[in-house]
Amino acid sequence: MSFTKGYAAKSAGEALSNFDFNRRDVGPHDVQFDILFCGVCHSDLHQVGNEWGGTNFPVVPGHEIVGRVTKVGDHVKKFKVGDLAGVGCLVDSCRDCDNCQRGLEQFCRNGATSTYNSKDKHLGGFTYGGFSKLIVVDETFVLRISDKLPLEAVAPLLCAGITTYSPLRHWKVGKGHRVAVVGLGGLGHMAVKFASSFGAEVTMLSTSASKEQDALKLGAHHFANTKNAEDLINLKGKFDFIIDTVSAQHNYNDYLAMLDTNGVMICVGAPPTPSEIMAFSLIGGRKSLAGSLIGGLPETQEMLDYCAEHNIVSEVEVIKMDYINKAFKRMLAGDVKYRFVIDMATL
Numbered sequence: 001m002s003f004t005k006g007y008a009a010k011s012a013g014e015a016l017s018n019f020d021f022n023r024r025d026v027g028p029h030d031v032q033f034d035i036l037f038c039g040v041c042h043s044d045l046h047q048v049g050n051e052w053g054g055t056n057f058p059v060v061p062g063h064e065i066v067g068r069v070t071k072v073g074d075h076v077k078k079f080k081v082g083d084l085a086g087v088g089c090l091v092d093s094c095r096d097c098d099n100c101q102r103g104l105e106q107f108c109r110n111g112a113t114s115t116y117n118s119k120d121k122h123l124g125g126f127t128y129g130g131f132s133k134l135i136v137v138d139e140t141f142v143l144r145i146s147d148k149l150p151l152e153a154v155a156p157l158l159c160a161g162i163t164t165y166s167p168l169r170h171w172k173v174g175k176g177h178r179v180a181v182v183g184l185g186g187l188g189h190m191a192v193k194f195a196s197s198f199g200a201e202v203t204m205l206s207t208s209a210s211k212e213q214d215a216l217k218l219g220a221h222h223f224a225n226t227k228n229a230e231d232l233i234n235l236k237g238k239f240d241f242i243i244d245t246v247s248a249q250h251n252y253n254d255y256l257a258m259l260d261t262n263g264v265m266i267c268v269g270a271p272p273t274p275s276e277i278m279a280f281s282l283i284g285g286r287k288s289l290a291g292s293l294i295g296g297l298p299e300t301q302e303m304l305d306y307c308a309e310h311n312i313v314s315e316v317e318v319i320k321m322d323y324i325n326k327a328f329k330r331m332l333a334g335d336v337k338y339r340f341v342i343d344m345a346t347l
């Protein structure tokens with residue numbers, strides 16, 4: 001086993017602090033890499049606070065991981081020492097079910113293994129994430145990272161990027177479509193970039209009028225303040241698709257009213273409490289309310305390659321490891337543009 005350092009929460013709501021633990025030895029199909037940068041996702045906040053239930057403590061968060069390969073197993077074919085590599089939200093799945101066979105490992109019928117807070121079949125206990133110095137993962141779940149883009153800005157693509165890329169591709173969003181994005185945060189700013197890049201007409205929907213200029217710079221064509229009653233009236237029936245990235249409680253019915261006939265609202269944010277949906281919000285225009293998770297391994301690699309080709313990265317604020325608890329507080333206050341990324345050299 002390999003000793004490593006990390007940052008962990010020891011109980012629900014507790015501040016993260018230093019935590020030493022072991023990674024498994026490199027097996028025949030494994031890749032070990034030093035973690036250079038790790039993004040900070042809103043789901044890390046939910047997990048550390050046990051807001052969704054089921055968090056196993058101590059928990060080492062982090063699933064937007066990029067670094068450089070230091071060891072490979074004897075049977076590894078995709079990577080060699082010195083390569084850049086990344087790991088997103090998954091480190092394993094059953095690989096045998098129909099979803100895994102179709103490259104939809106995120107929907108593994110036997111339960112995918114999350115990068116952290118999942119049962120660890122190798123060492124027992126639970127998996128530990130990217131708020132650490134190194135990681136060991138089967139090469140099937142390791143992604144190739146281009147050297148064309150700044151590494152710190154690539155890290156959030158492994159969650160925020162694929163979480164917004166995947167539904168846009170699944171619903172074949174592109175030229176001629178009118179797309180609204182709800183919320184200009186870590187997910188929302190990537191949804192704007194991708195939808196715009198795919199050729200859609202993009203409108204940012206936000207409760208903060210101060211975000212208008214940023215939204216337009218990121219690629220949105222229009223901006224609407226959803227606190228403005230007149231804007232809400234003018235947006236009725238306006239959109240073919242709405243990407244809802246908000247993880248705080250909000251009224252879905254207000255946004256469903258903005259869909260045109262046969263429109264689809266796709267939830268990628270995950271509020272911690274249930275939301276009430278009025279049936280007439282859906283049946284009045286044959287509208288759909290859908291959800292989407294991340295993408296599978298093939299689609300995530302496709303997204304990374306697309307970003308390298310089109311120079312798309314996340315907007316990030318790089319922080320030191322010991323700043324993470326302050327970063328969490330700023331995330332709760334919406335005070336980040338648009339993704340915190342930890343420089344793991346500071347651990």
